[in-house]
Amino acid sequence: NVESGVSEKFTAIEGVVVEEVFASVGDNLKKGDLLATFNVSGATKYVNDAKKNYDKALKDYNDAKKTSDSNAIRKAELVTEIKDVQNKIKVKEKEIQNLENEIQNTESTTEYVAIPQEQIDAIAMQMAQNGASEEEINAFVESAKNTQIPSTSTDNSKQEMLMQKNLELAQLNSELSSLQAENAVAVSSDNESVLETLKTVADAQKANYENIKKIYDEMKNGWYAENEGIVTVVNIKAGEKFVPVAEQSATIDLSTLLGDSANNDLITSLMGNTVSVPTGTGITLESYEDMIVSVTVGKSDLLKIKVGM
16 A cells, blocks of 8 residues: 655634635645635634633633742741741740749749739730731630739749740740641642642643644635645635534644543533634645555564565
8 A cells, every 4th residue: 555654634614715726636736835725704713712711721820820839938937937936935934934943942832823814904905006816815815814823922023024924925825826827728728739730721721722823824824735745635615615524623632631630620620611613624735755655464474574675
């Protein structure tokens, strides 16, 4: 079986009006010869819709990436802030322990009393002025109410110092809880698979748009032979709208992009508005300079064939 090694197929969009046809089956053409011209106004909508879908998919991905980048920066900041507060808590707990030991060694009797409400209210007001949230202030107040401090009748200065340090410790614990809660939210909202999905959709919409635009531009500029050859198929007629003999589609094959992605359903959903363009082969040009001979060989002769025969 002797056949052409290079087959040049010219794809047309359904509904486009054929203006002139300069090739017939059996014609020998040279590289650069004009084959046909078209009025492509009927296909403009396909290109515009595909471009809109690509622009939207790209915007969705870029917006998600900005959010993801911002979350990554904030997460790094939170890790540093949490470690800093934890270190401050350790120092404050050590100071309280040392002060309690001093009070216990200098006083024969010690009783534990609640922190005065006036002190709690003052600290809470100060926290509010510093921009603390209502949740943080409530957490501090609740912690302070449940804090007992040692009280003696002879060393009021150390008692007051101990009270202040316990209040500071309660405030630090409240700040730590708030930072840990924010970090938990930041971690849960960081979904790399969603970002990858949006990138896949944007790439797919881009490929779809470029494919449609390429077919459109080739028809708009007219079909020219890229190689010498013989015309073997002509499915277009001057003055008529093109109707594919065997309808194909210019939309990309999603399976080649999706692979084994776990988010195939989501991608398919996001690709729901993909522009599908009905197309078909208008002209086929077979090169006669690069011919291929295909030979069918039986099983008994297969092992007799050597390279170079």
